[in-house]
Amino acid sequence: MKCPQCQADNKDQAKACRKCGMNLQLPPLWQPSWQWHGRALLIIYAVIIALFLVLRVALKPYVRRLPDDITPWLHGRSVPHSLH
Numbered sequence: 625m626k627c628p629q630c631q632a633d634n635k636d637q638a639k640a641c642r643k644c645g646m647n648l649q650l651p652p653l654w655q656p657s658w659q660w661h662g663r664a665l666l667i668i669y670a671v672i673i674a675l676f677l678v679l680r681v682a683l684k685p686y687v688r689r690l691p692d693d694i695t696p697w698l699h700g701r702s703v704p705h706s707l708h
């Protein structure tokens with residue numbers, strides 16, 4: 625391994641750099657666990673779903689309603705004769 629401070633080569637098991645004496649046993653960089661990943665994904669999905677619900681309610685007055693006669697399958701009515 626290389627010393628992060630002076631780039632000197634050291635044994636992998638070295639406790640300190642043989643050149644500058646820097647402590648080479650620093651704790652490893654933060655490595656998130658699977659639990660952390662799961663929680664982060666859960667939070668992201670929760671935020672997206674919450675945003676979707678909020679926008680759906682907030683934008684409801686601005687959503688144009690389709691006329692019934694162009695979506696007859698949504699209303700259980702038979703297709704008007706004029707379309708045949």
Ligand SMILES: [Zn+2]
Binds near residue numbers: 630641642
């Ligand atoms: Zn060093």
